[in-house]
Amino acid sequence: MSEVLLRGGRVLDPASGVDGVRDVHVADGQIVAVGQDLPVGGDVEVVDCDGLWVAPGFVDVHTHLREPGFEDAEDITTGSMAGAAGGYTALCAMANTDPVCDSAAVAEMVWRRGREVALVDVFPVGSITKDMAGEELTEFGELNRSAAQVDFFSDDGKPVASSLVMRRALQYARAFDAVICNHSEDPDLTVDAQMNEGAVSSVLGLPGWPREAEEVMIARDLILAEGAGARLHVPHVTTKGGVELLRLAKSRGIRVTAEVTPHHLSITDDAVASYDPVLKVNPPVRLQEDVDALRAALADGTIDCVGTDHAPHPPELKDQEWEHAPCGMLGLETAIAVVLTDLVHPGLLDPLTAIARFTTGPASVRDVGAHGGPIAPGEAANLTVLDPARTWTVDGAALHSRARNSPFHGRELTGRPVHTLLRGRFTLRDGQVRASEEVPA
């Protein structure tokens, strides 16, 4: 395999705390040297990174790759391409496929397809309950001991409504030190809910999704996790109250991690006045005060990571009346750009912390192997090179996803991945996704 020298980029490596201009020398899939003015050997390809940021490859703990079952929206190939284009080297594929990822067979298939496509490493998420029905626990042990080594379970898309089932799941997960991630929504409070409940829903006449529905569930899960001594991950936090619950829980030593999506960091519910179903998402976009609380929580570490909740849907399903359209938005290819544009460039978040929320943060949620850094000799060369100043306009249809339901369509963002390397191989080179030799994309 050829050798690559990333020359003169600003290395942002949260794992080691490095923030400075360095060369990074990659050979045989590994980082072999990091330093200033590294010597260049004969057959080393030099990639000029002057003005660019060099970071560990990004990790998304919350991706819907839709395969198996919903390949009209996305599959592991197109989702992996979107991931590579977004600077990701590791994606955690949610379990709400058809069939649901509640068996080793499905988990191994997803994991293996990821390896075959070879643009990102795909880490399957197992469901908490069989068929995500909220009743019987999935065989955590079978999934954990499969080739996919699943240590993260979620019925995401649906909450585990029963407190008893949730308690058992948390207790049982301790046998594998696995993480339980519950979609925080009290379903009784969200019957027919369409958008954030508040002044905007009131005028638009759309049934409200009250913040209480989310906060009641987060509170319940935190209490249950504390009692069980288990690991809990709270996905897509959207409310100020949810942030306060997490802050309290962390101060009490509860084993909890949390994520926020790029859209909840950026979009408020007044955008729904267009009734454009692309903006329909669960949990819904909320108020500016929530956005502000989420940004502060991401900065201070109350929220550990940015998770995209990348949720592709085919256009024919989104071209329905709002109430009939499914929930979900694309996220992989715009995530870092949104965080740079709305948080880093305005000075709300420093670059090293921002990168941490895409690397060490998600890597602390579950075991994602050699992803998340550090950028150091001997480590796998999973790297992302970003142009923080590159301004571009999002075109939903031009994204690599099979679907095009990007809420940022038409928006101008600043910052974009230029190169992504998975174990030393370019999966994104000069903004172009590069399929592996085995599988033409």
Place this chain on the structure above:
Amino acid sequence: MSRLFDADDVARMLRRLAHEVIEANHGAQNLVVLGIQTRGVPLAERLAALIEDIEGVPVPHGALDTTLFRDDLDVKGPRSIGETRVPVDVDGRTVVLVDDVLYTGRTIRAALDAVSELGRPARIRLVVLVDRGHRELPIRADHVGKNLPTAYGDHIKVLVAEVDGEDGVVAEPEGAA
């Protein structure tokens, strides 16, 4: 803007027109005088009063709005609709339509349709204060105050005290409207 006729001229025209209408109708019986919105309405009211004075019989009068019958709504856009007020059944009567200016004839075409929707009069006569030519339809007035041939597009405006605060006829060259 130049003034062509003053209030006295207008009053004289109306008196003559009243006599003409009576003469053509052999009296004032069975008439209904309908003014076309907007300036035709006060003119019709005055004409009816003059006929009543001369003949000593009551002459019913009212207002007709032609907006809903126009053929240029696509071009000109929607406009407000004036009142249509017809005090008697028009069936079998002589309807005297009154308007201030006769020009392309399109308003009168619409007015004829509007009257037809009201019923079936014995006959319809047209009285205008000013006829300025340039007809686009085969329509003519039965009784005319003044013929004022003008350049196409020139603006002739009849002023009516009830609407404009004074009576008179003024001319404005093209583009000055």
Place this chain on the structure above:
Amino acid sequence: MRHLISMEDLTRDEVVRILDVAEQLLPIALRERRSVPTLRGKAVCNLFLEDSTRTRLSFDLAAKRMSAEVLNFSAKGSSVSKGESFKDTALTLNAMGVDCVVVRSHSAGAPVQLASYLDVPILNAGDGWHQHPTQALLDVFTMRRHLGDLEGRTVVIVGDILHSRVARSEVQALKLLGAEVVLVAPPTLLPPAVEGWGVRIASDLDAVLPEVDVVYLLRVQRERMRGAFFPSSREYARIWGMDERRLGLVKPDALVMHPGPMNRGVEITADVADAHQQVITEQVTNGIAVRMACLYLLLAGEGPALAGDDTEEAA
């Protein structure tokens, strides 16, 4: 006026203009004068994606009295049930060359979406809980005919505000015309953040009734009781229903109105309903006149909307 989707899109002058035009069209709606040829050659599509015979008939008559062609397109439920997206349905109408779409939908916002797919005027005939602008216009038209200018008048709207598209449009229409609006409802049936609507919220109907010029009663839907928004229709009738005793509290010339159909014995007793049947019947004919006015203003050309007749030279 490009579309009529929400009362929020209208100015006070536009509302007054619609009401003034409707006033002139009322004799035609009442069959005192024959229909007019104004919209001859125009095709109006009634796209009714939710059952509503009354509203559809009203729009149907309004269009026909103005000589428009009427296409009725009814489909219950979502177009997705037929495997066709809502957008496909819209594009089909475009291909048929309709000049205006009157849309009724269970889905809030469907007319807004339709307006983004089509180039023709969209007239909202009710969408989910969102808006029902022609109902509000016919109501303020009816109020204006009885009370004159609504500036400074007080209207109390009673009942299920939360699920009511009529209430949303009504509040906005009344506020545009300078009326004060009071809402009285069980707290479970008040919309979230209703304080932001610029209305007064009152809890005691009896205390409000003596000062109001109009009592506007909303329909209480039976399924709301199953949702436990209130315990029983009996209790609702006792606390929020209009009965003979409460009728005695209002001014003698106050109007009692209801968008229909009424639940006699719940929001209104049979006696009160019968005593005020005349206004409720008027609302039906007024509805035709107001819808004629809306169709006229939306469909009669693309030209500048003129303030009056005087700018047009008599020809």
